[in-house]
Every structure is written in C-alpha cells, then in structure tokens.
Amino acid sequence: DSGVTQTPKHLITATGQRVTLRCSPRSGDLSVYWYQQSLDQGLQFLIQYYNGEERAKGNILERFSAQQFPDLHSELNLSSLELGDSALYFCASSPRFSYNEQFFGPGTRLTVL
Amino acid sequence: AQTVTQSQPEMSVQEAETVTLSCTYDTSESDYYLFWYKQPPSRQMILVIRQEAYKQQNATENRFSVNFQKAAKSFSLKISDSQLGDAAMYFCAYRSGDNNDMRFGAGTRLTVKP
Numbered sequence: 380d381s382g383v384t385q386t387p388k389h390l391i392t393a394t395g396q397r398v399t400l401r402c403s404p405r406s407g408d409l410s411v412y413w414y415q416q417s418l419d420q421g422l423q424f425l426i427q428y429y430n431g432e433e434r435a436k437g438n439i440l441e442r443f444s445a446q447q448f449p450d451l452h453s454e455l456n457l458s459s460l461e462l463g464d465s466a467l468y469f470c471a472s473s474p475r476f477s478y479n480e481q482f483f484g485p486g487t488r489l490t491v492l
Numbered sequence: 493a494q495t496v497t498q499s500q501p502e503m504s505v506q507e508a509e510t511v512t513l514s515c516t517y518d519t520s521e522s523d524y525y526l527f528w529y530k531q532p533p534s535r536q537m538i539l540v541i542r543q544e545a546y547k548q549q550n551a552t553e554n555r556f557s558v559n560f561q562k563a564a565k566s567f568s569l570k571i572s573d574s575q576l577g578d579a580a581m582y583f584c585a586y587r588s589g590d591n592n593d594m595r596f597g598a599g600t601r602l603t604v605k606p
Contacts, residue, residue: 381536412593412594414594420598420599421496421583421596421597421598421599422537422583422585422594422596423596424593424594424595427593435593437593467535469537471537480527480539480542481594482539483529483536483537483538485534485535485536486535486536486537488535
C-alpha cells in the first residue's frame with residue numbers, strides 16, 4: 380500500500396457525460412501527478428500540481444481539467460467523454476516539487492459506453 | 493522530447509532462472525533519473541528500482557539489479573532467481589532532473605514458468 384488513495388475504483392458512464400476522479404496523496408506529500416493508461420499501454424503524464432498550483436502539463440486534453448485543494452487532495456475532471464477516454468487513471472504523489480520517486484495510487488478504471 | 497523504448501513486448505523465464513529486460517532512452521540532458529516499475533494483474537504501479545544518472549554504480553535491490561550504460565543510453569533490468577510473483581508488466585521510466593513528468597516505455601510483459 381503506497382498511502383495514495385483514489386476513488387472511485389471503477390466508474391462506468393456514457394459518452395458525453397462528465398466525471399470527477401479523486402485522489403488523496405500520502406500524508407505530507409505536496410505534489411500530485413495524474414496519469415492515463417489506455418489498454419495495455421504505458422502511462423501518459425497528464426498534469427502535476429504542487430501545493431495547490433499547477434506546475435507541469437503533459438498530454439492533457441482541453442476537455443480534462445484538474446485542481447488541488449488546500450487539504451492537498453486533487454480532483455481530475457473529465458467532460459464530454461468519448462469512448463477513447465476509457466482507461467485507467469492513476470494519481471501519484473511525492474514529497475516535494477522535484478523528487479526522484481513518485482508513489483502511485485491503485486487507479487480508477489473509467490469505462491465509457 | 494525524451495522517449496523511452498522497451499523493445500521486448502513479452503518475455504518469459506523459468507522459475508529460479510535469471511532474465512534481463514531491455515530499455516533504451518533518448519535524451520540530451522545530463523541530469524535525469526531512471527526507474528523500473530512493476531504492474532501486476534492488480535494494476536498497482538510498484539517501484540522496483542531507481543537509478544540517478546549521476547551515479548556510476550548500478551543500483552541493486554535484492555534480486556533486482558540494473559545495468560546502466562549512460563553513453564549508450566541503456567537501462568536494463570536483471571531479475572535473478574525469478575519467482576512466480578515476479579510475473580507482471582514491467583515499465584521503464586525516465587524523469588528529467590528539472591522536469592516533473594515521467595516518460596514511460598510501452599512495457600514488457602514477463603511470464604514466469606513453474
């Protein structure tokens with residue numbers, strides 16, 4: 380158990396809908412990262428937050444957005460969902476802005492029908 | 493942009509034997525970190541081993557060790573005395589020293605035969 384929690388574990392929704400994925404980092408970790416893993420593929424970096432501020436952006440679609448709250452938990456919002464958004468979404472955390480290890484949560488499996 | 497290549501989509505090894513998974517990366521940076529992550533059927537991402545580019549000594553964690561060849565931009569993972577629990581997808585990852593996103597390879601699926 381990495382100490383990073385993600386909810387929900389599974390999410391099934393329809394095209395065009397909007398969902399919110401939640402992540403609670405390890406106690407004391409200030410940095411949160413979001414990744415997308417499509418079927419049998421590697422992870423794609425989406426976005427990073429540090430202490431409430433966006434610090435790095437990867438291949439995140441405009442339909443997706445995220446934020447980190449004062450209690451350091453983070454939410455990833457996915458809107459106008461398409462079939463291709465079906466994937467495993469991971470949250471990871473690390474203690475500082477730039478740290479050589481990230482601790483991954485168990486992931487949220489999103490299925491768009 | 494940095495890219496990570498894992499040229500072996502699948503590998504298999506006999507229990508108790510040794511297997512080596514390959515990874516190459518492309519970068520013009522001198523400061524970076526390399527990682528091997530394991531993803532078992534549970535889908536949890538588990539850090540296996542990490543290597544700082546400035547360290548010449550190859551990292552070792554129990555049965556897992558790496559062969560880091562900086563000039564060749566190669567970072568292979570050796571698993572000794574393979575166990576059934578080692579069966580998983582293995583991802584090689586690169587992180588720049590001044591950037592925070594990790595670049596992952598496509599993964600190698602390791603099967604361990606009893």
